[in-house]
Amino acid sequence: MDEAEPADEPFPLLIAVTPSPAERIRLAERLEGIAPLLLVADLDELRRLIAAPSQLPGPPPAAPSEPAPATATDPALVIDSNRSTARCGPREVDLTRLEHDLLTCLTTEPVRVWSYAELHRAVWHDEGRERKADVQSLVKRLRRKLLDLGTNATIEAVRGVGLLLTDRQEPRIGRA
Structure with a gap:
């Protein structure tokens, strides 16, 4: 041929x-x-x-290494893995490797509640440790960065289960 x-x-x-x-x-x-x-x-x-x-x-x-540019009114959270940044509209924040991996993990299945052990294994890649305090500390820093971005996305704790990524704009049953 x-x-x-x-x-x-x-x-x-x-x-x-x-x-x-x-x-x-x-x-x-x-x-x-x-x-x-x-x-x-x-x-x-x-x-x-x-x-x-x-x-x-x-x-x-845009080329795969460059995410599409966000407009000033674009409420979408965009994670740029190549540059290790998160962006919402015109604002952008740098992410550490751990912050990037945690945020990426939470966005892969946005309606899933992730246990602390699952998140620890996914981010730190060590099977034996699974320390809840490590995850909580990282979540605290990441929540601050999401707030700085002005995005509606946040990480919420589900008592007795774990964490999930949510949109603060969504109405929640039982909340005032």
Whole structure:
């Protein structure tokens, strides 16, 4: 077959979606040589990569390393993993590695309540320690940064269960 001709059979491609950089590295190492591999952090990133340019409305999307610019009225919280920053509208804050990993973890499943042990394992990557005080200290710093951003997102404690990322604008049953 001539190299310029397209293949008659479908192109084998493995696609893995995981927010964890460590998990993407592990998958790349384990699946090396099996087939071409596309590793993405979330489904939105996958959609941007596979969408045909003619199907995208408006101007072409920003490069994956650059998140789309937020407008002054954009209430969305944007996490830039490449620069380790969080942005809401025109405001931006730097994140430490631990803050970035915690915020990324909480945003992967926004309606899930994460236990302190799950968050500790996801952020610190050590199975045996699982210290609640580590998570609480990190959450306190991250809440302050979210407040500085002016975003409606915050981290709330669910008594006896753990933590979740919520929107302060959402009405809560039983709250005044």
